[in-house]
Amino acid sequence: MEQRLRTQAGTLAVSHLCTAMALMALAAGAQADVAMPLNNGSFEGGFTSDNAADGTGISVTPTGWSLITAGGESRSSWSETRATPASPASPDGGAWWSLEYVTGWTTYGTNAARYNAGGIQQTVGGLIVGHAYAVSFYSMANAPDPSSENSLGEYWSVSLGNGSAQNGATVYSNQHTVWQQSTLNFVATQTSEVLKFSGNWLGATPGATPTYLNLDGIQVVDKSATPVPEPTAAWLLVPGLILLAISKRRQRDA
Numbered sequence: 701m702e703q704r705l706r707t708q709a710g711t712l713a714v715s716h717l718c719t720a721m722a723l724m725a726l727a728a729g730a731q732a733d734v735a736m737p738l739n740n741g742s743f744e745g746g747f748t749s750d751n752a753a754d755g756t757g758i759s760v761t762p763t764g765w766s767l768i769t770a771g772g773e774s775r776s777s778w779s780e781t782r783a784t785p786a787s788p789a790s791p792d793g794g795a796w797w798s799l800e801y802v803t804g805w806t807t808y809g810t811n812a813a814r815y816n817a818g819g820i821q822q823t824v825g826g827l828i829v830g831h832a833y834a835v836s837f838y839s840m841a842n843a844p845d846p847s848s849e850n851s852l853g854e855y856w857s858v859s860l861g862n863g864s865a866q867n868g869a870t871v872y873s874n875q876h877t878v879w880q881q882s883t884l885n886f887v888a889t890q891t892s893e894v895l896k897f898s899g900n901w902l903g904a905t906p907g908a909t910p911t912y913l914n915l916d917g918i919q920v921v922d923k924s925a926t927p928v929p930e931p932t933a934a935w936l937l938v939p940g941l942i943l944l945a946i947s948k949r950r951q952r953d954a
Contacts, residue, residue: 734922736833738895739764739822741918743795747776754814755807762797765820768898772817774799778842778912787842787876792917796838799899799913801854804906819898824860824920827888831924835860835895836883836917839868842876843911853902854913860886860920861893870902873911885923895920 739745745763752759753771760774761767767774778798779787790796802814827833841854853872859865868882899913 733834734925736824736826736920736922738824738918738920741920742792743776743797743916744793747795747797749776752814754812755810756805756814757800757802759817760797761817762820765822768818768821768896769815770817772815773802774817775912778914787840787914788879790840790914790916791838791879791881796914796916798915801899801901801904801909801911801913803901803904804908816899819856819896820915821894821896823892824895825892827891827893828922828924829888829890831888831922833860833886833888834883834921834923835886836881836919836921837868837897837915838879838881838917839871840876840879840914841871841873841911842914843873843909852904852909852911854911855900855902856882856913856915857898857900858884859894859896859898861889863887863889865896865898867900871913879914879916881917 740763743762747763748761750759750761750771751757752773754773757773758775759767759771760776762776775798777795778800797820799816799819802816805814806812807814835858837856837858839854839856841852843852853870855870856868857865858868863886866884866886868884869880871878871880895918897915897918901909901911901913904911
């Protein structure tokens, strides 16, 4: 009887040990954010340039994206060299995309109204309905004379699917030496959603405000990803399983 009680006590202790090891293994699992496949989110994949439909300037479309207003004016990597100091490179590195405020301006020679591209958009697939997704990006405003535009705020309005649009950080052309990163959170309602960036200006004077709103480093990350056990965590289970097997065998023999 005494031997049986000792065996049962040992089995219970081993069971508790296995449970503890299992909990440790789960705790060691990595809650890894999953980056969604996005076409040319860093704008290193190139651009397509054409004459703007309003007859002035150029219309630049990043590869993998479409313009909200087809043929509208836009530029790639607009660095305002007339400003002192000049606009810095993006923290994401390489190229970026720029949208100019041209409201109230007219085309030379024809007096036709000018307009910009409004923003860019693309469809993001592979989403899971109900999952939370974080959209992050960098923005910066610049102008030929930043000191005269210190009251002008600019920002990107971002939407994913039919959800409400959210606004990124407001940037100012008199702070054109600073890129700001914004992170906005959305919940997917479909497996494929349109990701849209629309440019907005605050306090702009039509026809008298040559300023640019710049965009780069766009990422979409699934924040609801299932925890993935790390390889080292899985090995924590092995000793406990061996001890449990030995204990069961001893109990049988007893």
